[in-house]
Amino acid sequence: MTASQYPYLFATLGEAASQLPEAIARALETTLTATQVNAPSSTTLLGCLQRIRKVEAADGQPWPTKGHTPGQRMAMARIDRANSGLTLLLEILHATERVRVDGDADQQVGEDVREGLLLACRGLAEYMDVQVRTL
Structure with missing residues (x-):
């Protein structure tokens, strides 16, 4: 099981997702995908988790890129x-x-x-x- 195969599941559980049985992982990914598609990205749990992992600062915005790696x-x-x-x-x-x-x-x-x-x-x-x- 890889993060690319189950992106929403990995966004939610991180590496712990790889410990789930395949059938459960597939069912959870289907549910999470449906939830993500039907809701605005700014208000979903998964949308928030994905933004947080993209280096959100305390104000919820990405850290400015000015000359920083x-x-x-x-x-x-x-x-x-x-x-x-x-x-x-x-x-x-x-x-x-x-x-x-x-x-x-x-x-x-x-x-x-x-x-x-x-x-x-x-x-x-x-x-x-x-x-x-x-x-």
């Missing part, structure tokens, strides 16, 4: 998405801290949630560092 564009788009995610996590963490200090006890999140937010922020920051170094 495809690898650099991919790294920049990944950094942009990770930075957007990091910003959101830090805003949530900031809000949980304000509630912890000034809010009611029933509105506070647990220590495990705050720790999870911190770890997620750290992970995204480390990921962005790796991506920056690939440029």
Whole structure:
């Protein structure tokens, strides 16, 4: 089973699609193809997945090609998405801290949630560092 034989299935499942039995893969590809044909590409799950894999940045647009190689564009788009995610996590963490200090006890999140937010922020920051170094 190849990506060219089942493009929608591979767009949805990635390499995991190659582990499916042939009959199931064929049925899923038929269903996914019908869904793709009958819906506008901008609102389908598969359309979004395909655009994301074509190096969409956090704003949903492809990273500009100005003097960048495809690898650099991919790294920049990944950094942009990770930075957007990091910003959101830090805003949530900031809000949980304000509630912890000034809010009611029933509105506070647990220590495990705050720790999870911190770890997620750290992970995204480390990921962005790796991506920056690939440029």
